[in-house]
Amino acid sequence: EPEVTQTPSHQVTQMxxxxxxxxxxxxNHLYFYWYRQILGQxxxxxxxxxxxxxxxxxxxxxxxxxxxxxxxxxxxxKIRSTKLEDSAMYFxxxxxxxxxxxxxxxxxxxTRLTVL
Amino acid sequence: xxxxxxxxxxxxxxxxxxxxxxxxxSNSASDYFIWYKQESGKGPQFIIDIRSNMDKRQGQRVTVxxxxxxxxxxxxxxxxxxxxSAVYFCAENTGTASKLTFGTGTRLQVTL
Numbered sequence: 001e002p003e004v005t006q007t008p009s010h011q012v013t014q015m016x017x018x019x020x021x022x023x024x025x026x027x028n029h030l031y032f033y034w035y036r037q038i039l040g041q042x043x044x045x046x047x048x049x050x051x052x053x054x055x056x057x058x059x060x061x062x063x064x065x066x067x068x069x070x071x072x073x074x075x076x077x078k079i080r081s082t083k084l085e086d087s088a089m090y091f092x093x094x095x096x097x098x099x100x101x102x103x104x105x106x107x108x109x110x111t112r113l114t115v116l
Numbered sequence: 117x118x119x120x121x122x123x124x125x126x127x128x129x130x131x132x133x134x135x136x137x138x139x140x141x142s143n144s145a146s147d148y149f150i151w152y153k154q155e156s157g158k159g160p161q162f163i164i165d166i167r168s169n170m171d172k173r174q175g176q177r178v179t180v181x182x183x184x185x186x187x188x189x190x191x192x193x194x195x196x197x198x199x200x201s202a203v204y205f206c207a208e209n210t211g212t213a214s215k216l217t218f219g220t221g222t223r224l225q226v227t228l
Contacts, residue, residue, distance in 0.1 A: 004159075031214070040124070043160060043205060045215035056214045091159045104150065104216060107159035 002026040004108035006092050012114045013082055021077045021111045023092030032075045033093040033104070034067065036060070043091070049075065082115045089113075124203065126223040135193040135226075139206035139219045144187060146208035150216065151180060151191045155202045163191070163204075193224075201226045 005024045013019050025032050034046040048055040049067050066078045075094075079086055092108040129135045141149070147168040152160035166173045166180045166189075173180050179192040189206050203223050207216040 033214070035216075042220055043207075043218040045217065048214040058215065093159075105162035107161070109157070109159050 004094055004106050006108040006111050010112045015115055016081050019079050021090050023075045024073055025075055025094030029094035029096050031095045034077045035091045036088040038088045084115050087115045124221055124223045128225045129196050130227050135196045137191045137204045137222045139189040141187050141208045146210045148209040149189050150207045152205045153202045196226050198226045
């Protein structure tokens with residue numbers, strides 16, 4: 001079965017440092033998403049991406065965050081200057097069609113980001 | 117993908133019994149709902165979905181019920197197995213939005 005992959009599985013960084021989280025969506029998918037989950041809390045939407053631009057973003061996704069599809073296979077989330085409160089699990093997801101968020105079946109295993 | 121959550125509600129059921137996990141959603145405009153299962157160290161795994169023009173949908177061993185009047189969603193798991201132990205989330209989507217809004221989650225513990 002196809003799957004979304006993410007690297008690294010765990011990233012530890014110092015406050016103020018930049019991090020890039022990487023995702024390889026399923027190959028024929030066109031819509032890409034980032035969600036995060038702070039330990040013990042809900043999964044929260046960050047951003048959706050289609051056709052090389054952001055479709056929708058949440059209030060969390062401020063100007064410290066950016067996303068990019070640098071090539072035909074990777075989808076990245078960059079945090080420019082990490083804060084302690086950015087510590088969370090970050091999940092990438094992809095879908096064939098936006099379908100207005102319907103049927104989002106393919107989440108990656110997550111990257112645990114720890115900001116010290 | 118841990119939801120260790122000291123504050124997560126927990127449902128404990130015996131193997132073989134049926135489980136019912138509940139979810140209250142907040143947005144009356146939501147018209148599509150998904151149930152996800154999340155095991156420790158993994159991302160959310162799609163279980164079943166339902167559109168607001170339905171009030172019941174069945175899958176393999178799972179049934180989702182939707183009550184729009186009281187904005188309530190439930191997931192029923194028949195003949196619960198140890199492999200069903202996980203955290204279960206409902207998520208809602210509205211109209212043309214691409215985002216899903218997740219609920220708090222319920223931890224299901226299956227005892228032998």
